[in-house]
Amino acid sequence: MVSEVTERDGVANRGTQDSGQHWLLAILLSLLVLSMLVAAGIGAVQVPVRLLAESAVGMSQLSDDQRTILFAIRLPRILAAALVGSGLSVSGLLFQGLFRNPLADPYVIGSSGGAVLGASLGVFLVPAVSIAGFGTTALLAFAGAMGSIVLVYWLASSNGRTPVVALLLAGFAVSTMLSYSSYFLEVLDHDFGQGMHILSSWLHGIIAQPTWPQLLIVGGMLALGLAGSVPLARRLNTLALGEEYATHLGISVQQTRIAVIVIGSLLTAAAVALGGLISFTGLIIPHILRMILGPDHVRLLPSTALAGALFLVVADTAARTIIAPAELPVGVLTAFIGGPFFLYLLRKARREVLS
């Protein structure tokens, strides 16, 4: 194939851009592995990274204590952070493409609020029905995410456009309403304190200690969501031309819209089930990558998945170590990083985005 390519500049560009993307993917992947190794070593019991690397290839042995800490506590948490970061970032990318708006993210447009409400319904009302820790909870989180995004989309769009102001206001209102309505459920909490504690962690975005079966389920949801995003990426590029033009070019806008909402909600629900409300990750990660790679969704998808995982592994490790032995919810940390970044974007892009 490659040998047939002519040397016109238009075509030659393609090769260099592709190899640039491959480099970025390789760098992100190695950084992710490295950050996971370092994160596994950091904590109350330090495990040197060299020892970890050597044991991974069978050159040395870990003590039993070290083994327990690694496999029962740290690794699940690190993997959870990676899955949550990936899920949030990819759903952010999908929503930004669908809304034709670089300021959309699952937190801003309220789908995480819906997921939290769904999840807390699950925790408070049907706690008995659960498979491997979620089951109904994850399903209700998914339904909540989807319901709220359909609501926000419907509220914010007119004539096939979603002006950014309408989107932000509708998203803010819906997400605040949904998040706070979770507190009502407190009244229905028979098991005083227990459910409230879980809910409160969720609202602050804390990555709890997941079990391996939970990780498997969420990993499966993430894999499903990522696979489903692949054929959508190219359509989102075409959708950027506007709905009417995309329709003319043969894109089924309605189908694409439904697919993005379903898959984006699946990813959000997967992330919320493990990490609760973690703000701004889905906003900043796609945005930074768009600055590097340009807006082509096909190219952005794999790097966004990796960079989101990397970002949250680092953030979560920082969250559980900077004020050790106490622990900061990672959502607080991402809010402090993401909030100013969001405002910066809003100011910088005001003219182009707020029109």
Place this chain on the structure above:
Amino acid sequence: MMPLIEFDDVGFNYGEENLFNNLCAQIFENDCIALVGRNGIGKTTLLRLVAGILAPSSGEVRLKHRALDSLKHREIARTVAFVPQNVEIPFSFTVKQFVEQGRTPFLKMFGGLDTADYRAIDRAMTLTDTLSLSSRAFNELSGGERQRVKIALGLAQQPQLLLLDEPMQHLDIGRQFEMIDLIGTLRDEGIAILASMHDLSLIEGVFSIVWLLSQGEEMRQGSPREMLQPKLLERAFNCSLRHRPRLVEHTRNRMERAI
């Protein structure tokens, strides 16, 4: 010869308003048609009907004897390319990525662009002289560059009929002449063209047919010489040209030179 497009007794209502009635017309290969009429008369609507974006309220639009309603958008877009007046994109896609979208009607569900696609893109950008703009951001282009790039996207569809909605809009006089030359080049490439035009003095020379829309009358069709008569234009545009004798004379002189 088989017509590319046939309007068979087409009517179209926009809400309460009736835009067309009993419209009958044909577009053949090698036709180069200027669509003329005052603002709001339905020029863009007519182009959208041909592109299959809008469906007629009555009658039928046919593409090579097949009703447009029975065809998928993908299929129509491989023969008919619609270049809209305004394109707004939210992200800073490069010109090349923008033009690549023209291959969408040819892509399979999971496939990417192949060599044939890149060849079509390359050809489209060569014809519109936009190769040098490849890596520029579409949103940062000047009006004239943007217009050429939009046409490149249409040409990447390898159409037999190109629909241009106000291709002269926002262009200075120099860019207008470039655009006219480009339309001439495309016509010589064997691509049929239907373009809505406001600047009547640019029509003769390149366009072989004029479709003149005027309020409450059937659409008139004829050569530029037949259609661009002060009497007809006064009716169509609801204005008096008598107070602008120089404009009329200027137009007539240029027409005679062209013929």
